[in-house]
Amino acid sequence: xxxxxxxxxxxxxxxxxxxxxxxxxxxxxxxxxxxxxxxxxxxxxxxxxxxxxxxxxxxxxxxxxxxxxxxxxxxxxxxxxxxxxxxxxxxxxxxxxxxxxxxxxxxxxxxxxxxxxxxxxxxxxxxxxxxxxxxxxxxxxxxxxxxxxxxxxxxxxxxxxxxxxxxxxxxx
Numbered sequence: 001x002x003x004x005x006x007x008x009x010x011x012x013x014x015x016x017x018x019x020x021x022x023x024x025x026x027x028x029x030x031x032x033x034x035x036x037x038x039x040x041x042x043x044x045x046x047x048x049x050x051x052x053x054x055x056x057x058x059x060x061x062x063x064x065x066x067x068x069x070x071x072x073x074x075x076x077x078x079x080x081x082x083x084x085x086x087x088x089x090x091x092x093x094x095x096x097x098x099x100x101x102x103x104x105x106x107x108x109x110x111x112x113x114x115x116x117x118x119x120x121x122x123x124x125x126x127x128x129x130x131x132x133x134x135x136x137x138x139x140x141x142x143x144x145x146x147x148x149x150x151x152x153x154x155x156x157x158x159x160x161x162x163x164x165x166x167x168x169x170x171x172x
Contacts, residue, residue: 010160013054017159021046022058026066030073037134040144043070044088044118045152048111051089052096053157063089080125088118108149115142 025046033039043066050058067082074081091114092099099107119142127133 010157013050013057013160015057018050018054018057021156022050022062022066026069029070037138038140038144040141040148041115041118042148044085044115045145045148046156047085047089048092048114049149049152049156051092052099055093055096058089059093060086060089077125077129080122080129083125084118084121087121088114091117104150104153107153108146111149112142112146115145118142 022043025042028042047058047063047066051063063085064082067085068079070081071078092111095110099110102110119138123134123138
């Protein structure tokens with residue numbers, strides 16, 4: 001694939017780092033911070049990031065399993081997060097080649113409708129299951145996730161960046 005102008009060539013992502021970052025995001029979602037509807041979903045952001053940058057390693061099955069784990073932990077309707085994550089990752093994989101051509105702030109704008117769709121699926125399933133409407137502050141969560149996108153991108157791509165001046169000791 002031809003890289004856009006000014007984008008550095010990255011080293012391959014280490015599988016241990018990918019799965020470690022996913023487990024860390026899951027642990028952040030499992031923290032007992034209270035059930036506030038505007039809380040961003042860290043796992044969704046990291047899942048989307050890796051499904052865009054490494055679609056062969058992180059896909060629908062990983063999203064579905066992580067969604068089931070989150071459903072069991074939150075004692076919510078079994079499958080609501082799993083379905084939302086699966087749809088989110090499907091949409092992310094569908095547009096992953098186009099997203100990579102944009103700068104990181106523009107990527108965040110492109111990701112906002114995907115995060116909003118995932119939260120809408122979760123909200124609709126919760127309401128169908130007899131839950132109550134959590135309030136209009138639920139609209140802040142996709143916005144906060146889109147605002148987290150540049151920070152997450154910078155953190156997760158940091159180990160893959162090449163050294164700027166290769167020498168005999170660093171051939172890459």
